[in-house]
Amino acid sequence: MDQDRALIERILAGDTAAFTEFIAQYQRLVSHIVYRMIDNAADREDLSQEVFVGIYRGLAEFRFESKVSTWVGRVAYYRCLNYLEKMKTPLFEDLSGEDQTIDDVAGPALRPDGYAEVQDVAARVREEIGGLPGQYRVIVTLYHLDEMSYAEIGEIMKLPEGTVKSYLFRARKLLKKRLEAKYRPEELWR
Amino acid sequence: MAMTHLNDEQFQEFLDGGRQSLGERLAQHLDGCPECRLKVAAYRAMYRRLTNDAGFDLSVDFAASVMRRVELAPRRNPWLWVVYPAAALIAVVTALYFFVDLSGTFGRLGQTISSITGMENAVVNSLNGLLEGLNLKPSLVLAAGGMLVAFALLERLFFTLRRGKAMFFA
Numbered sequence: 001m002d003q004d005r006a007l008i009e010r011i012l013a014g015d016t017a018a019f020t021e022f023i024a025q026y027q028r029l030v031s032h033i034v035y036r037m038i039d040n041a042a043d044r045e046d047l048s049q050e051v052f053v054g055i056y057r058g059l060a061e062f063r064f065e066s067k068v069s070t071w072v073g074r075v076a077y078y079r080c081l082n083y084l085e086k087m088k089t090p091l092f093e094d095l096s097g098e099d100q101t102i103d104d105v106a107g108p109a110l111r112p113d114g115y116a117e118v119q120d121v122a123a124r125v126r127e128e129i130g131g132l133p134g135q136y137r138v139i140v141t142l143y144h145l146d147e148m149s150y151a152e153i154g155e156i157m158k159l160p161e162g163t164v165k166s167y168l169f170r171a172r173k174l175l176k177k178r179l180e181a182k183y184r185p186e187e188l189w190r
Numbered sequence: 191m192a193m194t195h196l197n198d199e200q201f202q203e204f205l206d207g208g209r210q211s212l213g214e215r216l217a218q219h220l221d222g223c224p225e226c227r228l229k230v231a232a233y234r235a236m237y238r239r240l241t242n243d244a245g246f247d248l249s250v251d252f253a254a255s256v257m258r259r260v261e262l263a264p265r266r267n268p269w270l271w272v273v274y275p276a277a278a279l280i281a282v283v284t285a286l287y288f289f290v291d292l293s294g295t296f297g298r299l300g301q302t303i304s305s306i307t308g309m310e311n312a313v314v315n316s317l318n319g320l321l322e323g324l325n326l327k328p329s330l331v332l333a334a335g336g337m338l339v340a341f342a343l344l345e346r347l348f349f350t351l352r353r354g355k356a357m358f359f360a
């Protein structure tokens with residue numbers, strides 16, 4: 001936290017190298033959120049850049065009331081929501097009902113035993129994550145890749161901690177179900 | 191194993207929070223139930239995938255691209271609200287000083303201020319004294335100030351136009 005504060009003070013004093021350092025520190029987090037929320041690959045880079053431009057301009061107003069990472073995450077999340085709104089792509093699917101059933105997303109070709117060939121498990125998992133509702137995708141990513149707590153994720157997405165937890169659990173259950181419906185468990189989970 | 195198996199939530203609780211998050215009864219069941227252990231293993235494998243997920247690569251010159259955009263979009267400075275209107279005022283005064291003979295007006299204005307404040311020419315004199323001390327002519331200072339201001343405004347206008355954002359004080 002103190003390191004973050006020192007870094008931000010250097011940026012505000014006009015030290016450009018300090019902002020390059022800041023970008024290096026947080027670009028992973030921003031890319032996680034942007035890539036998970038935006039399907040259009042062509043717009044991801046530009047949006048990620050815009051997130052940092054916005055952060056740079058708002059830096060003087062940051063009051064250290066939350067962790068810098070949470071603030072960066074929130075800027076990225078809301079920038080993406082804004083973009084999706086403009087593109088008229090709803091991120092907020094109705095998540096209030098019970099777990100969705102395994103849907104009929106076009107999957108890989110099936111073998112005679114009814115399962116699909118597992119070539120690259122990582123790629124398959126990634127593809128299935130992409131098929132989850134938007135909020136699930138973001139939560140799973142922030143929790144597992146960025147090691148954020150329910151509270152931090154809740155702060156970014158403006159959701160109660162309990163909701164974050166229940167979405168996370170439902171997301172993983174759904175993901176596992178969908179994967180196991182398509183691939184042989186013993187090949188998938190080798 | 192008379193007891194029912196663990197459910198999906200409990201597998202996840204176990205992997206997120208360890209044995210203690212399950213409670214003793216469930217933990218003991220898990221120890222002795224091959225079926226549940228297999229399911230935990232599958233969840234664990236999936237967790238590993240989620241933690242090692244990749245494919246979020248931004249371009250190699252990402253930071254440089256951001257820096258370029260940031261240079262075109264100067265950080266909002268609260269002082270701009272004071273500096274630019276003040277600068278504009280000085281610019282106008284400078285222009286008037288050079289192109290319009292307003293000595294009469296200024297003379298009357300000076301008299302009015304003097305009579306109101308009762309300070310006679312104390313302020314004007316001390317200012318002139320300072321400038322003379324620095325060996326500068328008042329008109330020269332005004333001209334230099336005016337040029338600086340004009341430059342600042344043009345630069346500002348140029349960047350705001352290029353960014354396609356609001357004209358001033360964006």
Ligand SMILES: [Zn+2]
Pocket residue numbers: 194195196219223224225226227
């Ligand atoms: Zn069991």
